[in-house]
Amino acid sequence: MTNSEKYHNAFVTALEVTPAQAPDLVYGKSNAWDSVGHMTLIAALEDAFDIMMEMDDIIDLSSFEKGKEILRKYDVEI
Amino acid sequence: MLLAGKNALITGAARGIGAAMVEAFAAEGANVWALARSQSDAFENALGDMETRYGVWLKPLYADLTDPAAVTAAIRLAMADKLPLDILVNNAGIMAADKPFQLTAIAEMESIFRVNFFGAMQLTQLATRWMARKGRGAVINLASIAGQNGGSRLDYSASKAAIISATKTLARELAPQGIRVNALAPGFIQTDMTQALGDKVTQDTLARTLLGRIGKTHEVAAVAAFLASDRAAYVTAQVWNVDGGML
Numbered sequence: 001m002t003n004s005e006k007y008h009n010a011f012v013t014a015l016e017v018t019p020a021q022a023p024d025l026v027y028g029k030s031n032a033w034d035s036v037g038h039m040t041l042i043a044a045l046e047d048a049f050d051i052m053m054e055m056d057d058i059i060d061l062s063s064f065e066k067g068k069e070i071l072r073k074y075d076v077e078i
Numbered sequence: 079m080l081l082a083g084k085n086a087l088i089t090g091a092a093r094g095i096g097a098a099m100v101e102a103f104a105a106e107g108a109n110v111w112a113l114a115r116s117q118s119d120a121f122e123n124a125l126g127d128m129e130t131r132y133g134v135w136l137k138p139l140y141a142d143l144t145d146p147a148a149v150t151a152a153i154r155l156a157m158a159d160k161l162p163l164d165i166l167v168n169n170a171g172i173m174a175a176d177k178p179f180q181l182t183a184i185a186e187m188e189s190i191f192r193v194n195f196f197g198a199m200q201l202t203q204l205a206t207r208w209m210a211r212k213g214r215g216a217v218i219n220l221a222s223i224a225g226q227n228g229g230s231r232l233d234y235s236a237s238k239a240a241i242i243s244a245t246k247t248l249a250r251e252l253a254p255q256g257i258r259v260n261a262l263a264p265g266f267i268q269t270d271m272t273q274a275l276g277d278k279v280t281q282d283t284l285a286r287t288l289l290g291r292i293g294k295t296h297e298v299a300a301v302a303a304f305l306a307s308d309r310a311a312y313v314t315a316q317v318w319n320v321d322g323g324m325l
Binding site: 036039040042043046047052055 | 207211255
């Protein structure tokens, strides 16, 4: 599985959305991505890429696209 | 056994109530990451002895809770074992000699809060993210009766009051993730920390204790083991006093 597929899957699984919905997601703009869903998503991303995210990055991860940028700090290229 | 197969992280594990908790949890079948402030052969030897006695693994971790980077590094090390975390016990705490509020520098108060409150909260943030992956977990915070009734030193009792408040708020916030959060409020327990308080404080406290004696560390640890276990699966947001009946 590519990093892109792992990343996409993390959103789909953690936030219980369809694959088509995932790329448009923004934190707080849908019922799927609330604060509880956010922490589930972080756990899914940490598991998928074997990383431990810093608190500032957890707070900054506010959209599908922003997440890709943040993961680069952890040497994960999506 | 109450905790067979569970994995726990206990802070302040080298002595006092924390050391008793490591032993009580191991005796009940739990594996433990035992976090202490600094490396010690005596500590590691004690863990090794208990591993043999109880047939579990007990791994030392080291971090000064006033150092956020060290706390994060310790959690990273534990997570590298690729095992779930079922239980966090925020036991580590410091107390200082009695001193009137008006003679206590704000910096001294901050140092008490840095360990007793902020250190515990940082660990809880990291540990509950770990627990949430499995959708279950139990956090036990060590408060104190001083956090309920006030104490002889404001910063210590206020830090424990903060722990009690945090316990209830965290219980509310983490329940959807399957994580229970409770606190224990020990009374006068026989430890190095309480011994330093002196005879007068001891006698005054005993006069208000129905059972008429100082508590033992293993008596606090036994309640913690129960609260951490699945037998307490419907208990959250509670503060349980282990104080011999202090009225």
